[in-house]
Amino acid sequence: MSMKSIKAIAKVVLICHMLLLTGCWGSMELREVNLVTVLGIDSAPDGEVEVTVLVSVPVGNAMSQQTKSSVWIGRAKGNSLEQALNHLNATSSKALIWYHTQVIILGAEAAKTLIKEFSDLNARNREMRFSQSVLITEGKASELLDSPANVLDSLSQEIEGMMRNTREWSKAYASTVSDFLSAVSNENADALAGRISRVMTASNTSSVNRQSMQSAYWQDREYGLVYTEGSSVIKNGRFVGFLDADQTRGCLWIINKVKKGIISAQIDEEMVSLEYRVAKAEMKPEVSGDGKITMNIKLRIKGSLSSSSDDKSPLSLADTKDMEAAFEDAVRHELAQAVEKLQKDYAADALGFGCVIKEKHPKLWKTIKADWEDIFPNIEVRYDVNVLLRRFGTTTESIIKNDS
Amino acid sequence: MQNNEGLLPCSTEENKQLLRHIFSNCCDLVFRNFEIDGGKTSCFIAYINGAVRIENISESILKPLMSTHMVKSDASWLAKHIKLTVSTVCAAEEIKTAGDVTDRLLGGYCLLFADGCPTCLALDVEGWAMRQTGEANVEPTLRGSVESFVEDITINTSLIRRRIKTPKLKVERMGIGTISKTAVMIAYIEGIADDIVVDKIRSRLKSIDADMVLESGTIENFIRDNPYCPFPTIEFTERPDLSALALSEGRVVVLTDNAPFVLIAPAVFSHFFMAAEDAFVSPYFTVFITIVRGLAFFISLLAPSIFIAITLFHQEMIPYQLLETLVASRSDLPFPIFFEVLLMELAFDLISEAGERLPRAIGSSLSIVGAIVLGQAAIQSGLVSPSTVVVVAATATASFVNPKLNMSRASRILRFPFMILGASMGLFGIVMGGLTLLIYMVSIRSFGVPYMSPFSPSGKGDWQAMLLRLPLRFAPQRPTAIQKNNVTRVKNRSGA
Numbered sequence: 001m002s003m004k005s006i007k008a009i010a011k012v013v014l015i016c017h018m019l020l021l022t023g024c025w026g027s028m029e030l031r032e033v034n035l036v037t038v039l040g041i042d043s044a045p046d047g048e049v050e051v052t053v054l055v056s057v058p059v060g061n062a063m064s065q066q067t068k069s070s071v072w073i074g075r076a077k078g079n080s081l082e083q084a085l086n087h088l089n090a091t092s093s094k095a096l097i098w099y100h101t102q103v104i105i106l107g108a109e110a111a112k113t114l115i116k117e118f119s120d121l122n123a124r125n126r127e128m129r130f131s132q133s134v135l136i137t138e139g140k141a142s143e144l145l146d147s148p149a150n151v152l153d154s155l156s157q158e159i160e161g162m163m164r165n166t167r168e169w170s171k172a173y174a175s176t177v178s179d180f181l182s183a184v185s186n187e188n189a190d191a192l193a194g195r196i197s198r199v200m201t202a203s204n205t206s207s208v209n210r211q212s213m214q215s216a217y218w219q220d221r222e223y224g225l226v227y228t229e230g231s232s233v234i235k236n237g238r239f240v241g242f243l244d245a246d247q248t249r250g251c252l253w254i255i256n257k258v259k260k261g262i263i264s265a266q267i268d269e270e271m272v273s274l275e276y277r278v279a280k281a282e283m284k285p286e287v288s289g290d291g292k293i294t295m296n297i298k299l300r301i302k303g304s305l306s307s308s309s310d311d312k313s314p315l316s317l318a319d320t321k322d323m324e325a326a327f328e329d330a331v332r333h334e335l336a337q338a339v340e341k342l343q344k345d346y347a348a349d350a351l352g353f354g355c356v357i358k359e360k361h362p363k364l365w366k367t368i369k370a371d372w373e374d375i376f377p378n379i380e381v382r383y384d385v386n387v388l389l390r391r392f393g394t395t396t397e398s399i400i401k402n403d404s
Numbered sequence: 405m406q407n408n409e410g411l412l413p414c415s416t417e418e419n420k421q422l423l424r425h426i427f428s429n430c431c432d433l434v435f436r437n438f439e440i441d442g443g444k445t446s447c448f449i450a451y452i453n454g455a456v457r458i459e460n461i462s463e464s465i466l467k468p469l470m471s472t473h474m475v476k477s478d479a480s481w482l483a484k485h486i487k488l489t490v491s492t493v494c495a496a497e498e499i500k501t502a503g504d505v506t507d508r509l510l511g512g513y514c515l516l517f518a519d520g521c522p523t524c525l526a527l528d529v530e531g532w533a534m535r536q537t538g539e540a541n542v543e544p545t546l547r548g549s550v551e552s553f554v555e556d557i558t559i560n561t562s563l564i565r566r567r568i569k570t571p572k573l574k575v576e577r578m579g580i581g582t583i584s585k586t587a588v589m590i591a592y593i594e595g596i597a598d599d600i601v602v603d604k605i606r607s608r609l610k611s612i613d614a615d616m617v618l619e620s621g622t623i624e625n626f627i628r629d630n631p632y633c634p635f636p637t638i639e640f641t642e643r644p645d646l647s648a649l650a651l652s653e654g655r656v657v658v659l660t661d662n663a664p665f666v667l668i669a670p671a672v673f674s675h676f677f678m679a680a681e682d683a684f685v686s687p688y689f690t691v692f693i694t695i696v697r698g699l700a701f702f703i704s705l706l707a708p709s710i711f712i713a714i715t716l717f718h719q720e721m722i723p724y725q726l727l728e729t730l731v732a733s734r735s736d737l738p739f740p741i742f743f744e745v746l747l748m749e750l751a752f753d754l755i756s757e758a759g760e761r762l763p764r765a766i767g768s769s770l771s772i773v774g775a776i777v778l779g780q781a782a783i784q785s786g787l788v789s790p791s792t793v794v795v796v797a798a799t800a801t802a803s804f805v806n807p808k809l810n811m812s813r814a815s816r817i818l819r820f821p822f823m824i825l826g827a828s829m830g831l832f833g834i835v836m837g838g839l840t841l842l843i844y845m846v847s848i849r850s851f852g853v854p855y856m857s858p859f860s861p862s863g864k865g866d867w868q869a870m871l872l873r874l875p876l877r878f879a880p881q882r883p884t885a886i887q888k889n890n891v892t893r894v895k896n897r898s899g900a
Contacts, residue, residue: 099720
């Protein structure tokens with residue numbers, strides 16, 4: 001055999017090897033897939049794990065592009081999370097793909113026992129995206145996922161929209177998988193996660209879906225309405241409890257996650273409101289001679305007046321100062337109650353005080369790290385809130401005067 | 405009987421015999437006998453019917469000869485006297501051998517024989533049936549000359565000469581083809597074109613040993629650097645203004661007789677993304693439209709393969725809403741996506757080819773069939789999904805954007821290997837295929853000029869002159885990759 005033909009054969013063999021790197025077996029026809037949009041995880045009473053998935057099954061035909069995706073609710077149980085997910089295939093008609101899962105909901109029980117397993121699954125699995133939202137619900141995730149979508153086509157789209165909206169009002173915490181994983185893996189601090197709830201209501205809304213649903217259900221039956229508000233606290237890899245809306249914002253101020261929203265304060269029995277746009281918080285630990293730690297939280301808020309009282313004119317410097325002071329009080333109150341809840345009720349350092357102390361006083365941190373759980377609830381926190389009213393909208397005075 | 409190489413006999417009868425022998429069974433050879441010198445000397449003319457202009461023969465040859473009183477003096481009388489004083493034909497030469505006689509006859513000359521003369525006179529009365537200058541159909545532009553080359557090479561050279569009025573424009577002639585004897589001309593501007601390139605083209609043309617040269621495409625394939633390269637390395641054009649522009653850039657134009665297309669060499673990759681009018685419009689638009697053309701090339705080359713790869717291997721890259729629509733539209737289709745795209749691509753190629761071959765009158769009915777049957781009906785019958793039709797249509801449209809036909813054909817051919825790569829290995833396969841193609845492309849040359857210049861090797865000053873065809877004011881230098889003799893085109897850029 002000549003050198004030339006050996007070379008040619010070698011080239012062919014090498015190219016064939018390249019085919020082994022990837023190949024036709026990795027491919028999947030689009031008509032063979034179902035899109036998982038929401039994953040709910042619960043722990044079953046007998047120690048098993050129960051998963052509930054909302055799966056979008058796009059139906060349509062070539063003539064009319066897409067009629068409407070129907071949603072398949074899949075349920076499966078297993079000894080472990082991974083196994084339960086695997087058992088879903090028993091009832092699924094097509095291959096389940098996880099790239100487009102938007103929301104993961106943990107039932108309260110599961111959040112207490114399964115967070116480690118859940119984090120591992122997310123970190124190792126390459127189909128899961130780190131941009132998915134992680135939410136914890138009071139009851140069982142499976143019950144929550146039975147709720148019908150209110151307006152949009154699917155519940156997942158609605159929840160995703162709610163998560164997007166959190167930046168408009170900042171009383172709910174939208175945590176993504178990447179936030180969640182980095183928070184629970186941080187050994188110097190505890191973590192916050194999102195919260196989702198359901199109310200049973202018989203109230204009617206005017207959406208088309210709601211009407212169609214009502215005709216399908218009993219007329220006077222109550223149905224679940226899903227909403228996201230507040231947040232949940234995770235301590236040492238276990239879910240310990242929820243924070244309500246105001247407490248959540250109190251926390252979000254401190255960890256710099258507040259984007260936009262309204263805060264109201266009372267002046268002379270009248271409400272004034274501030275629409276904040278910029279908020280910047282800073283934590284500074286202070287260690288006194290006897291080793292007592294004080295946390296100074298400095299918060300700077302800039303915003304515009306969105307409603308004012310009669311006798312306070314934003315044109316007057318003194319009145320502006322008054323209003324700013326009122327807002328500062330309101331914010332300070334919010335901060336204090338949030339921190340108190342974390343310190344006294346949960347003893348969970350979800351705000352990352354530990355991290356700040358580790359940064360500023362690494363030597364001290366080494367000595368107190370082991371006892372941090374006991375030290376944290378007793379740390380004194382000082383608040384320095386500064387509100388700057390920069391704009392007052394398009395009018396200076398209220399449209400309707402009370403006295404007139 | 406003398407052979408072709410021998411000298412001509414003196415007597416008219418023998419000459420006639422000789423011609424009849426060479427052109428036996430050629431009914432288009434015409435003889436016309438007449439007498440001069442008061443009937444003392446018999447003469448005849450011979451010509452190929454159709455190759456000459458009959459009016460010229462009667463007006464400029466027969467009339468002066470037969471109406472002038474002449475006295476035959478000696479053997480060289482014919483050549484000297486008639487050539488100098490009698491015939492009013494522009495080009496006339498004396499012919500001594502039988503070989504020349506056949507050449508001239510076939511070249512459209514009229515031959516004049518006189519009894520007793522050892523030579524004959526060849527008079528140029530060439531007048532083949534030819535169309536005069538036409539309108540550019542293959543490369544139409546909105547702005548600029550609408551003239552196009554025609555089959556007659558002398559008209560073609562004149563069209564170039566009219567645009568470049570300098571004796572430095574050299575036009576060298578050679579005959580190629582053992583039976584076609586086609587005139588091929590090399591045009592270049594001395595002092596601007598690179599001598600090495602001109603020498604290369606000259607020697608490659610000389611080494612062509614073919615019997616028939618019908619079109620410039622025949623020559624293109626003989627003189628190309630890489631005959632198997634899928635990309636064109638020689639530009640062709642039907643536009644005299646584009647040829648003149650190319651000449652002024654230091655490139656060489658090869659004209660072929662009987663071909664309304666001339667070749668321009670060297671041509672690099674980016675030359676195939678320039679249209680004639682680019683140099684005449686606003687520079688912003690030139691930049692914009694050149695980018696669009698580049699984009700169109702990539703769409704035409706890669707869109708189907710990327711579509712296949714992403715839907716088969718990388719569903720996570722498709723936005724959720726789109727994926728939902730795609731899954732829905734594909735949920736009851738019978739074929740795998742690769743087969744479906746292949747089907748539609750072939751259908752498009754069928755329409756396109758049928759459109760090119762059909763007489764224009766039937767063409768419109770084809771477009772109806774193509775648009776309705778292969779677009780709407782294919783979807784409604786559940787054979788293909790609408791998204792596939794969109795991708796194929798975008799690909800087809802993009803492949804028509806390229807101003808140079810041979811480059812868009814290259815992308816049409818290469819599309820299929822890429823589709824196979826995309827279907828078997830996903831984006832990885834497409835990237836590997838693209839890299840292989842790129843490696844190959846940087847390795848090829850067009851008459852010594854690297855095909856991917858000015859990208860690789862990157863020519864510092866060549867970007868504005870080679871990447872796109874900017875108006876002259878904005879591209880004041882000739883690309884150095886093509887020639888280094890004479891770089892400055894515009895001395896004072898400030899204009900007014």
